[in-house]
Amino acid sequence: xxxxxxxxxxxxxxxxxxxxxxxxxxxxxxxxxxxxxxxxxxxxxxxxxxxxxxxxxxxxxxxxxxxxxxxxxxxxxxxxxxxxxxxxxxxxxxxxxxxxxxxxxxxxxxxxxxxxxxxxxxxxxxxxxxxxxxxxxxxxxxxxxxxxxxxxxxxxxxxxxxxxxxxxxxxxxxxxxxxxxxxxxxxxxxxxxxxxxxxxxxxxx
Ligand SMILES: CC(C)(COP(=O)(O)OP(=O)(O)OC[C@H]1O[C@@H](n2cnc3c(N)ncnc32)[C@H](O)[C@@H]1OP(=O)(O)O)[C@@H](O)C(=O)NCCC(=O)NCCS
Numbered sequence: 001x002x003x004x005x006x007x008x009x010x011x012x013x014x015x016x017x018x019x020x021x022x023x024x025x026x027x028x029x030x031x032x033x034x035x036x037x038x039x040x041x042x043x044x045x046x047x048x049x050x051x052x053x054x055x056x057x058x059x060x061x062x063x064x065x066x067x068x069x070x071x072x073x074x075x076x077x078x079x080x081x082x083x084x085x086x087x088x089x090x091x092x093x094x095x096x097x098x099x100x101x102x103x104x105x106x107x108x109x110x111x112x113x114x115x116x117x118x119x120x121x122x123x124x125x126x127x128x129x130x131x132x133x134x135x136x137x138x139x140x141x142x143x144x145x146x147x148x149x150x151x152x153x154x155x156x157x158x159x160x161x162x163x164x165x166x167x168x169x170x171x172x173x174x175x176x177x178x179x180x181x182x183x184x185x186x187x188x189x190x191x192x193x194x195x196x197x198x199x200x201x202x203x204x205x
Contacts (some may be wrong), residue, residue: 079165
């Protein structure tokens with residue numbers, strides 16, 4: 001089993017070997033995910049001692065969403081991200097444009113009155129697709145599962161599709177828990193991995 005000093009030594013070794021800051025961030029995000037999977041996940045218990053509501057998204061909410069999608073571990077997991085997630089103007093323009101379309105349904109997720117993420121349905125080549133993103137501080141508490149179940153009551157387009165990187169187990173579980181079935185796989189270039197990777201395709205009928 002990997003131990004933390006190995007991880008630290010490898011990370012420092014690679015930095016000493018002259019890799020870029022961006023590559024170093026990716027490596028640290030990877031180690032952080034591995035650490036979570038090895039140690040933290042086992043200790044997790046789902047708690048639902050919070051008040052969760054979803055509300056139609058306001059433009060002002062995008063400031064919060066932008067901050068959430070800057071996290072390196074989240075970027076690594078989501079994989080199919082913009083080339084430069086730190087480009088705020090590109091982010092705000094893209095989401096504002098999506099929000100203005102009648103085919104988009106977007107909801108902001110509040111936990112105890114704090115904005116913690118978003119869930120949305122958007123149209124892609126005539127098909128309905130879903131996406132969600134949660135502030136890392138709220139991961140592993142069942143927030144996405146609960147919010148997504150509520151979202152699927154108000155967003156009734158079917159079939160509706162979702163996809164997740166082959167190793168984004170949390171997102172795959174969320175879809176499975178909300179009734180989606182895995183219907184196949186695809187390959188695509190993932191900016192966050194700088195590589196072509198496999199993604200799993202899900203469908204809810
Ligand atoms: C994917 C994401 C939305 C999950 O949110 P979340 O609120 O932590 O999910 P939930 O707490 O509802 O957990 C759902 C399931 O995933 C499991 N899960 C959570 N983290 C996990 C992990 N690291 N590894 C394996 N399973 C995990 C939970 O245990 C739960 O399953 P269970 O009830 O069978 O135990 C969140 O990690 C995120 O925002 N990631 C970055 C953006 C992203 O990946 N978006 C999706 C793009 S496809």
